[in-house]
Amino acid sequence: MQKVISAVFALFVVLSSLPAFAQASPPSEASRKAELAAAWQAASAAGAAGPKDVSLIDQAALKLPAGYFFVPQAEGARVLRALGNVVNDTSIVGLVVGTGPNDGWIVVIRYIKEGYIKDDDAKNWNADDLLKNLKDGAEESNKDRVARGFPEMQVIGWVQPPNYDTATHRLVWSLLAKDKDEADNAAKSINYNTYALGRDGYFSLNLLSNSERIAGDKSVAHELLGDLAYNTGKRYEDFSASTDRIAEYGLMALVGGVAAKKLGLFALAAAFVLKFAKIILIGLGVFGAGVLNFFRRKPRSNGADGAA
Template sequence: MNARIAARLLGLLLLTLAVTLQAQETAPAATAEAQDPTAAGRTADAVNAAFAAAGTALLRGPQTLLLRDQGLLKLPEGYGFVPLAEARRLMEALGNSVNEQFIGLIVPVGQGDANWMMRLDFDPAGYIKDDDAREWNADDMLESLRKGTAAGNARRQALGYPGLEVSQWIEPPTWDAAHQRLVWSLEAREIGAAPGSEGTVNYNTYVLGREGFFEMNLVTSSAEINRYKPDARTLLAAVSFNEGKRYADFRPDTDKVATYGLAALVGGVAAKKLGLLAVIGVFLAKFAKIILFAVLGLGALIGKFFGRGKKA
């Protein structure tokens, strides 16, 4: 079985598993569609077409990319960027809703068996004050996120998906005030997972500006996160705001100030997204990234999915 055929089969499998915030709001309709014997074929065709479009549109580094009217991504060699239209099409074909904040996807190029993908967004929240960064307590923040995740489990389980629990910090929140960069990372696991089983990691990085922030979320497994932290840091450093849009350009007399502080990017705001991030981790990280890399020719991950140590 070649990688492209295997990818298509995985795409069909993914579409029976993936859930999104949008699907959570329309669960009965989604269930009805799943019972339609022709639905899988229609969606599989959409996935194949979306992958083909993403592969054609892929922009390879090194090159500089405009990020709306806000900033630049100096994409290094070894990375590729799937632009908005094709990335949106791909995410939606895989069952992941996106909103107007979504900019595109970043993937490894020519990095062998690299096993991650990164979503890039811009949130026009306004200027976010960083006063609370001097006082936050990582243990308290972790407990808050655990409670938020537990509260969301009833809904996930009602939809037929396993409950989740936040197990630990992979990296506690760190704020680089000189460059206005925030980094934090959590590990999440299915409730009742066997001891030592792989958890899912969303490695979250942010760059703050005058009118909002860029958010870059790298998704991988807990076993591999240390390997890919340098990739996340490299890409974080590759994003910058334009002159006039920088954090230091803030004008307190005229500019919009966000209704929350920096800690909310780890706590309150993040908690609202945790359901989606966990779903991306449990399903997209295990399936979609494998499909994405195989179809775009970006990594030998099909064999890794079917069995470690085997070649595709």
């Protein structure tokens, strides 16, 4: 039976601020809802349920835990577009979502092959300066969001200031954001970002959640980061100064500089998805599968694709 993933937990999505062609007029709400439902339907049919070893292109492997579901690149990119993001297809590797009844998060996995990232600037960065760069980038991204009928967003501040582990070459940081017209006491978008540096570039695993859930959800980001292992020859320590390309920017840029503005870190806050959540559920129901059944079922122990 066909697998179904609910759009209800698609609360907040971030991704690229790369330029897009402006539309003459924003798409209607009905067309956006229809595309979002269709995108999740395609994602559920193409994905794989854990426990399962998932190959991440030619660079690494992810030991996908039980209760997690991996959505491949093409289908994942479609979901992100349907949620209002300008997507750079070449960087997306896939999405991971939880299949538990209370799961409300998404992890966006990207791989950026721009060379070896020097990490010697981590000891000198200033969190306030990095935050300003992110706020500026969000304002630039809002031009595209308005053109496509999505609300403008605002970066508020850090949930977790940048922290880099020199032993594992892992970077973690988290940002708080909201729709500009959203009430101050409403649940806020949380982007809990983890990075795994490698020889040729880096993986970005961005956990998308909200301020009411992040205390529990952030363990997901750390679990997946720990479950990602570079292939032999692709590890950070495999770097060869005589043959390998060095990135044009250092570690600091992964938080608030060149890479942040190039790749983007711009949240789709709760207002849009929560507004349409009930209608999305009804729409998915016509495909002949109950959304809630996907959440309630137990993952297969053999790591199969998780047919209901």
